[in-house]
Amino acid sequence: MCLLLTMAITIQEVLKQISQSLYLQSETPSLDGQVLVGHILEKSRSWVLAHPETLLDDQQHKNITHALHRLKNGEALPYILEYWEFFGLKFHLTSDVLIPRPETELLVERGINWLHHHPRKRKAIDVGTGSGCIGIALAKNIPDLNILLTDISPMALNVARVNAEKFGLVDRLEFKQADLLEGIAGQYDLICANLPYIPRHVLKELPVAVKEPLLALDGGQSGVELIVRLLDLARNRLEPGGLMLLEIEASQGTEVMTRANEFYPAAKVELLKDLSGLDRCVEIALSNRIIHLCQRKQWFAAQKQGIFISQALSQEGFIHCSQPEQILQVANRFYQGIPGLVLLWIDPEKITSEIRWETADGSIFPHIYGPINLDAVISVVDLLPDMDGIYRFFNVPD
Template sequence: MKRSDYPKLSNPPGSRKLGDWLVDARRALSALPDEPISSLYALAAHTLQQPAYWPQAHPEYDLNPEQVETLEHQLQQLLTGEPLPYLLGNQAFYGLDFSVNKNVLIPRPETELLVETALRWLAKHPRARLAADVGTGSGCIALSIAKHSSQVKFIATDLSFFSLLVAHTNRTRHALEKQVGLVQCDLLASLGGPFDLVCANLPYIPSEKIETLDVARHEPLAALDGGPDGLRLIDRLLGQLKSRLNPDAVILLEMEYSQTEPINTLINRHFPQASVTIMPDLNRLPRLAIIETESKKA
């Protein structure tokens, strides 16, 4: 589309130039030093249904009153702390785009470590066929792994029906209906397995820490609160898995950085013969527990 093809408005009351709106919005956004200016361009591109680069390239565009009203409303939500992905209804993860809403946790870069680890493990275990993603939320873990590895079929579970609706949207978006199944159940209670690979980014934040975190103001509490020690659901999952794994399976658990010692104790209680590795994230904080159920070598 050429610039001459863009609609030219006669600046009725309430209309504005896009560039003028961005200047004022930048000034308002200065109250949030951790929020990047790119968030404003993302909001503008989303509202105008244009590519991400478009608002910067077209400051002369005439916003109509309805567009101004929409942008002002979204800016106010952003200023009150509403996460940008919820405003856009979308979040990038492991090179893919995922629909998100307030029923699911926003996918985060640190969780890509789990996906990368799963893909490396699958490459070394070509006979692996069945995997589970427990507490799937948006489905980003199961769908990202399945998109990059056709050898494995996933069963993705969640207790929340509304979370599974989001995962269903994303499964359709990435054409993975034949490779990823969705089941509403409590962890793996309704499933027998046996599984070769189990992935889980369960709630792991200790209850007493929840109130101190900004994330708890906007994202679903059920996806964050892991009980008094943060390990309540992880403990239950490990208990279920003792009868649901193939030999030489692997379990990948995202964890809080402070849980290294208690999670090792927990794993040893359920799987005393397993090999356990704790991997750090990009910030060099403990982030991923890798449990390989093959016997420890003497």
């Protein structure tokens, strides 16, 4: 349907024509029309609805017709508007980035809630940031949060920078072009990512109206290739006691949960649903305590010295674990039948030495490089072998 330019037309009439024109193309043709007309008139959507009898001048009518033509050709409305609202913020958009979806607000809400409950956790990273909507929404709601925004696309990073400047956050945000976490150093308290998760073969079946950047949609053959890569890379980047939030496609929950448990056997892994009841986010929470195993004589010496310097178990660093079950594996491998072991329960937030997560025999252990101050030790538990010299389950302190 083509709008007529030779006669005066009211807002109500043009909204009706737009809705009819987009009926087979859009899931929300009426809403699209209201937003589009408001954009052209530089008025709010509520104003448009409150003034249905207002006449459009020729230029306004022409601009609406041109925009409608672009919509009919499959261009997404947010790209025509050059902005879209997410988490109460109006983000600048170009066709170089994915359009923010309301489903992603679940990830932001979980991140904000976790940060409020962990006031010492203030170092975050938004992987595959696109427009910057996740990282910027977090930073706007957590005033002392410092966050790194990464993306493989330099064009996407340019859009994110524009949004950071728009919201006055340049001083607290950093930007880096990177393939996931490749080339990223250091550890982070919070890792967030809404990575491409559409299987490559499904992309071919998407409606013509979906014309977003392929780089922001293509999740590889399985749809979870990038997510699995990030799970692997993040093991050396997520702080003990840290949190990782990953948006997923609704059908991928079980697979991503399984892979997350493989990479993080000691973590608490949860699958979260969006407001539609669909699986939408995988949450991985690392333990906020570290367990260290040592001989009692080492602990006595440490108390005299004021610091704990461990004897490494044939490693460069000290083996620490997140769960009692892991410590039992280490105890029986290296100390079977040897009495006089103690477990040190350590607060990772009080450790100033570097913590590096590494793989050992299929489990993930953090290695700590450097001494531990005694004030980081929460409690000490004696570990004794049974009659066969085997270490078994023990009482876990609160």
